[in-house]
Amino acid sequence: MPFEFDRLPEKEACQAALDALDARQQQMVDTVITWSKVNSGSRNLAGLDAMEAIVLDAFAPLGAEVELIQLPDGEIVSAAGEVEVVKNGRAIRLFKRPEANRRVLFTGHTDTVFAVDHAFQQPVWLDDNTLNGPGVADMKGGIIVMLNALQAFEETPLADKIGWEVLLSPDEETGSLGSAPLLADRARAADIGLTYEPALADGTLAGARKGSGNYALVVRGKAAHAGREFFEGRNAVVKLSAIIGELSALTGGRPELTVNPAVISGGVAPNVVPDMALCRFNVRLKEPEDAAWFEARVDEIVARHSEDDGFSVMLHGGINRPPKALSDANLLLMDAIRSCGAAMGVGIDYVPTGGCCEGNNLAAAGLPNVDTLGVRGGLIHSDKEFVCVDSFAERAKLSTLILLAFASGQLDDVLAAKA
Numbered sequence: 001m002p003f004e005f006d007r008l009p010e011k012e013a014c015q016a017a018l019d020a021l022d023a024r025q026q027q028m029v030d031t032v033i034t035w036s037k038v039n040s041g042s043r044n045l046a047g048l049d050a051m052e053a054i055v056l057d058a059f060a061p062l063g064a065e066v067e068l069i070q071l072p073d074g075e076i077v078s079a080a081g082e083v084e085v086v087k088n089g090r091a092i093r094l095f096k097r098p099e100a101n102r103r104v105l106f107t108g109h110t111d112t113v114f115a116v117d118h119a120f121q122q123p124v125w126l127d128d129n130t131l132n133g134p135g136v137a138d139m140k141g142g143i144i145v146m147l148n149a150l151q152a153f154e155e156t157p158l159a160d161k162i163g164w165e166v167l168l169s170p171d172e173e174t175g176s177l178g179s180a181p182l183l184a185d186r187a188r189a190a191d192i193g194l195t196y197e198p199a200l201a202d203g204t205l206a207g208a209r210k211g212s213g214n215y216a217l218v219v220r221g222k223a224a225h226a227g228r229e230f231f232e233g234r235n236a237v238v239k240l241s242a243i244i245g246e247l248s249a250l251t252g253g254r255p256e257l258t259v260n261p262a263v264i265s266g267g268v269a270p271n272v273v274p275d276m277a278l279c280r281f282n283v284r285l286k287e288p289e290d291a292a293w294f295e296a297r298v299d300e301i302v303a304r305h306s307e308d309d310g311f312s313v314m315l316h317g318g319i320n321r322p323p324k325a326l327s328d329a330n331l332l333l334m335d336a337i338r339s340c341g342a343a344m345g346v347g348i349d350y351v352p353t354g355g356c357c358e359g360n361n362l363a364a365a366g367l368p369n370v371d372t373l374g375v376r377g378g379l380i381h382s383d384k385e386f387v388c389v390d391s392f393a394e395r396a397k398l399s400t401l402i403l404l405a406f407a408s409g410q411l412d413d414v415l416a417a418k419a
């Protein structure tokens with residue numbers, strides 16, 4: 001059933017909370033400027049610590065319980081083809097009224113793609129409504145929208161009808177490998193999920209999302225002088241090239257499945273048969289069952305080439321974001337959010353995307369969710385990243401309406417479809 005503002009109890013108090021968000025518009029913009037200046041690249045643990053302190057301070061007025069969760073170490077494959085351990089930051093978990101019988105999980109991330117030594121570190125105004133800066137859209141701006149919506153909602157008489165939880169991860173931009181078990185666990189404890197990736201600049205939200213996996217493939221052969229003992233060598237670059245051809249040929253093997261060999265390296269000099277070659281590749285897939293299809297084929301390719309005399313092939317990585325298919329409950333939630341937008345005169349459309357985010361993880365754990373409830377913006381992951389600042393109050397109101405709809409029982413059809 002579409003959301004109707006007029007069916008809310010205590011309408012005047014709800015309207016007052018929404019109006020208060022207009023009054024906080026400038027404060028939200030000032031906050032994103034401050035937060036954008038704090039580098040919090042996924043590998044900058046000191047920067048993530050700084051963001052953690054800032055976020056805890058900002059959320060403190062909500063009076064939530066706080067839990068800081070150290071993520072386990074991760075692994076990366078170095079340029080030399082060696083598996084190395086990397087440290088992850090802490091996830092921030094804030095929760096209030098966990099005993100309530102309607103529960104919403106808010107997720108987001110404090111990390112950005114911009115490393116501490118990247119040139120892009122400062123916000124700059126492009127025009128009166130457009131702020132360029134690291135994380136202004138993805139997603140420091142989104143966390144600010146989330147925070148302000150929660151503040152507005154907590155000011156209404158409906159607040160005690162909902163238990164909410166905020167989960168902010170420090171590793172989303174590296175694929176949420178460390179926080180994935182936590183996302184799944186908290187998703188299972190909630191009824192609906194709201195995630196604060198940016199909407200498109202025109203306000204369009206993401207619907208279905210492809211799944212994604214990142215891999216490193218390392219071939220080791222045998223070095224030899226290219227002139228004197230060529231046939232003693234085992235050329236890892238040639239072997240890797242053959243494997244890349246086979247991987248690439250998996251594109252289209254399932255509808256919309258793509259394989260992107262992206263980074264290659266190997267060899268030391270033209271007169272040396274190379275003994276190591278490395279390829280990093282990404283796969284995107286549309287249907288959950290495509291994962292098993294793809295993994296079986298990659299495993300077969302690796303196993304077959306590993307049997308070649310003098311070569312070894314190591315595959316590292318996996319599918320870290322399952323495809324986000326839209327369940328009936330998810331479609332109902334999307335409809336309800338569209339009607340929340342309509343109630344405030346904002347049209348909401350959804351488009352499927354090849355990109356992926358924490359919303360994939362939540363959906364895989366059975367949680368209906370909409371994952372682009374942050375600011376309007378664009379060109380994320382580049383030094384052109386921007387936010388349309390008039391979207392702060394607008395999107396905070398949208399999320400407040402979603403919470404009011406949920407609290408007043410107007411989303412109970414989503415819960416029924418999920419059950």
Ligand SMILES: [Zn+2]
Pocket residue numbers: 109138139172197357
């Ligand atoms: Zn993001």
